[in-house]
Amino acid sequence: MDPLRTICAEPLDQASGVPLYQQLKLRIMGLIASHSIDEATPLPPESRICEELGLSRSTVRRCFQDLVEEGRVVRRRGKGTFVARYQLGATSDVAMNFSARVEALGKVPTSKILSFRQVPATGTLRERLRLAEGEPVWEVRRLRLADGVPMETNKACVPVRFCPGLTRERLSRSLYSSIAEDSGLLPAYEDAYVDAIVLDSAEAKALGQRRGAPAMRVVRTTFDAQMVPFEVAVLVRRADANRLHLRLGPEGSTVALENS
Template identity: 35%
Template sequence: MSAPLYRRIAQKIKEDISEGIWKDGEAIPTELHLSEQYQASRVTVRQAIKVLVEEGLLERIQGSGTYVKEQKIEHNIFDLLSFTEEMRQLGKEPVNKILNFQLIDPDDHVRKMLQLAEGEKVFYIRRQRLVDDVPYVVEDTYLPVSLFPNLSYGIMKKSKYDYIEKEVGKKIKESFQEVIPVLPSEDVAQALTVDESTPILKMQSYSVLVDGTVFEYSENHFKSDEYKFTLRAKRP
């Protein structure tokens, strides 16, 4: 038994979206246009659109129309993946743009998070993480010089975790993270290409090697319209 016509129309629209015929954020044709295209009544077309709205592929904007919903990057906080690893799993190739690279004396907060003695220096690196020329994340990272004396600008343009595990030979164990919604500072807003009044997601984290050494403290600023954080919980 064949599926109802509205289901078949919904499936065809899905295929058009997946093939890039209708792109993220793009308005779909009017109900009248779709009814002519699929030789169906506007009521049937409306049912098909309703299905796709409920599935999260389309969204209706009051007074404007119906659009292909922009899909956010889903980040599972239980998976310790670098941004590069996460994007490559999605078939995307990220680019790291270095906005700042300095050898500094850390402030008290960073020193405490990295469990450093007085006088120990750190590398401070700010990176703009881009995919398809769109900035997704602004990352501020602090790494102890004592652990990574050969760290360079060129290394930080690539995967930080690849460098630590494959070149330095240190095994990463886990990361402790806190995610909070904030309003961006002027410089972060500029790097993310958002307005200062637009809320973003800030993740503060420190990461640990298998021997218990804290090797990194980071503050990552995520565009809230590109990223969502998920937590998968199971009943005991």
């Protein structure tokens, strides 16, 4: 994905009440959230963004100044502006989104939306997302595929107020990008429980497995850098294609999801 094209695909909304520098900022945060740019690749130069979007230098400068001050990007003299390492979120690649992980294996990630609706937050979902009883939440069920082969089902719940403009079309790109574009929230922390289950009929059918086959289940809450929880997801991963790799030691631990 070309970052310049992603940022400048559509003109900004001159009629919106949201200042142009702020609109641009949310687009860049969406790009960061999509994990389609790493910390070694410079963001497009400010001058190119000015040209493509027909913005003044001062608007683009204000946007980048904000991103620098918030610690989301860093300037390196003579090299350009880069996504801050910290903003790439959890060090572990469990955190890395499905697409980035599959692409790293040289495969093509796709996603099929199984259902997409609003539901009222109740019970543990409400508690985990710290919402008022009944506050509306997007509930998105997706099947994630690698080279067309089903790998995991994902049921994600996100408060509507963090992504009011979510659509099927935006979802088909990236949920995290949509959230970042709408509200500036980027994933930084995860709290996840992993256990082993056997697939019921519906899950087995979705994943192209037989009923009773083993699977790894992850129940995950995702937080931004200020520890605001903004997503609860249940992931069911085929056991024959996924394993966790833990490296533990006195200096710290790493956790990686590997496709076996």
